[in-house]
Amino acid sequence: MTSASTTSATDTKAVQGEQYTYQIIPYKKSSGQKYKGSAANEKTMIRMKQMNAPTLKNIGSRSVRVYWKSAKAAEGYQIRYSLKKNMSSSKTMKVTSPQQLTATISRLKKNKTYYVQIRAWKRTGNGTACGPWSSKKSVRIRK
Numbered sequence: 001m002t003s004a005s006t007t008s009a010t011d012t013k014a015v016q017g018e019q020y021t022y023q024i025i026p027y028k029k030s031s032g033q034k035y036k037g038s039a040a041n042e043k044t045m046i047r048m049k050q051m052n053a054p055t056l057k058n059i060g061s062r063s064v065r066v067y068w069k070s071a072k073a074a075e076g077y078q079i080r081y082s083l084k085k086n087m088s089s090s091k092t093m094k095v096t097s098p099q100q101l102t103a104t105i106s107r108l109k110k111n112k113t114y115y116v117q118i119r120a121w122k123r124t125g126n127g128t129a130c131g132p133w134s135s136k137k138s139v140r141i142r143k
Helices: none
Strands: 019-022 027-030 033-036 043-046 055-060 063-067 076-082 091-095 102-105 113-124 127-130 137-140
Touching: 055 137, 063 113, 076 102, 091 102
Parallel strands: none
Antiparallel strands: 019 043, 027 033, 055 063, 063 102, 076 091, 076 113, 113 127, 113 137
16 A cells, blocks of 8 residues: 555455455655554454355245355355345344255245345354355245
8 A cells, every 4th residue: 555544455366265364564655765663463354255146935834945056165154034125133044054055934924025145154263254245135925
């Protein structure tokens, strides 16, 4: 970065599922010299790509089958669903197998529209790294 007003950066070469460690080191140029400040704490991150929106199928009995494509380096998936388009008051399901590419959401309300999103996750040394939520898909529960 070259500007004193820059407050963010993007690593365009980061690979999905790989772990990266970043550190911020402030510096100042004066009279052709570069002076470095104290380094900030390191931040370790795992890059997870945004998934495509899932495919939804109303299978009756107030249930919906959710289908998705696998995500590279994922250890599992999270599915969230809500009656509200802004996803407030959403409920979340966790899929713990990267090979499982379908799930069933049941006990839904008849004649209501649900919005569904999905994201990949992976375990890290200090917790779980999640990708961003996919775009929303909607389904109306008719049966």
